[in-house]
Amino acid sequence: MQRLQLGISMRKLLLLVAGLSLAAPLLQAAAPIIPPAPNVNATSYLLIDAQSKKVLVEHNAHEQIPPASLTKIMTAYLAEQEITSGRIKLDDEVLISVGAWRTGGSKMFVREGTHVSVDDLLKGIIIQSGNDASIALAEHIAGSEGAFADMMNQQAAVLGMENTNFVNATGLPSKEHVSSAWDLALLTMDLIERYPEHYALYSEKSYSYNNIEQPNRNKLLWRDKTVDGVKTGFTNAAGYCLVSSAV
Structure with a gap:
C-alpha cells in the first residue's frame, strides 16, 4: 500500500465539535460520544483551525x-x-x-x-x-x-x-x-x-x-x-x- 502524507487546513471542524459539546446540556441528554480519530496510514499529518491557528491533531507534523x-x-x-x-x-x-x-x-x-x-x-x-x-x-x-x-x-x-x-x-x-x-x-x-x-x-x-x-x-x-x-x-x-x- 502506498504511504499517505497528509496536511489538512480546516476551519469548520473546530466549530462543529464545540457546537455538539454545547448542545448536550441544553437537551439534558448524555454527553456526546466523540469517536476516536481514524487510523490514518500516513507518514505525517496535521489538522489545524486556520483562523485560530490551533492544532487539532497531528502526527510527525x-x-x-x-x-x-x-x-x-x-x-x-x-x-x-x-x-x-x-x-x-x-x-x-x-x-x-x-x-x-x-x-x-x-x-x-x-x-x-x-x-x-x-x-x-x-x-x-x-x-x-x-x-x-x-x-x-x-x-x-x-x-x-x-x-x-x-x-x-x-x-x-x-x-x-x-x-x-x-x-x-x-x-x-x-x-x-x-x-x-x-x-x-x-x-x-x-x-x-x-x-x-x-x-x-x-x-x-x-x-x-x-x-x-x-x-x-x-x-x-x-x-x-x-x-x-x-x-x-x-x-x-x-x-x-x-x-x-x-x-
Whole structure:
C-alpha cells in the first residue's frame, strides 16, 4: 500500500465539535460520544483551525518529507506575488523552452517554441498540476528553474518554513527537496489570507488547454461541498500527498 502524507487546513471542524459539546446540556441528554480519530496510514499529518491557528491533531507534523506536487503551491504563490507586485502580468506571453516541454510527470501539454499566457500557465499548474507549466513559469520569472528554487527558499524562510528546502518548481523527486506538513500548512494559510482571488483557482474542477480538458486532481472538491481547495501530489518516493481546506 502506498504511504499517505497528509496536511489538512480546516476551519469548520473546530466549530462543529464545540457546537455538539454545547448542545448536550441544553437537551439534558448524555454527553456526546466523540469517536476516536481514524487510523490514518500516513507518514505525517496535521489538522489545524486556520483562523485560530490551533492544532487539532497531528502526527510527525514537523518531519521532513518529499512534498511531490504540493511544491506547486509555492510555485503558484510566487507567481501571484510577482503579479501583485507588477513585475509580471497575467496576459504576458511565456516562451515554452525545450526543458519545460520535455519534463516528465503530469503535464498541461504545452508545446516547445509556443507562447502561453501567464494566466493559462497558472491554471495549468493549479488545476492540471502541470510540470511543464511550472518550469515554464519559473523560467519566465527567474530566468532558470534553479534561480526560481532560490526564490522559493527565500520565501519559505520568510514564512518560517524551517523544515523545507526546494530544488525545483515541480516537486519531482530529489533527496534535497523536502518539506513538512506544518510548513505546508503555514504556506497554505498565508496563501488563503494574502491572495484570496488567486486561491479561488484551487476550487476549479477542470481546465481545458490545447483542446485537452483535465479534471482537478483534488477529488474532495466533488465529494464535500465545504472543500474549497487545495492540492494533491504523488511520486513513488512521496506516496500520496494532500493539502485540503474546508470552510
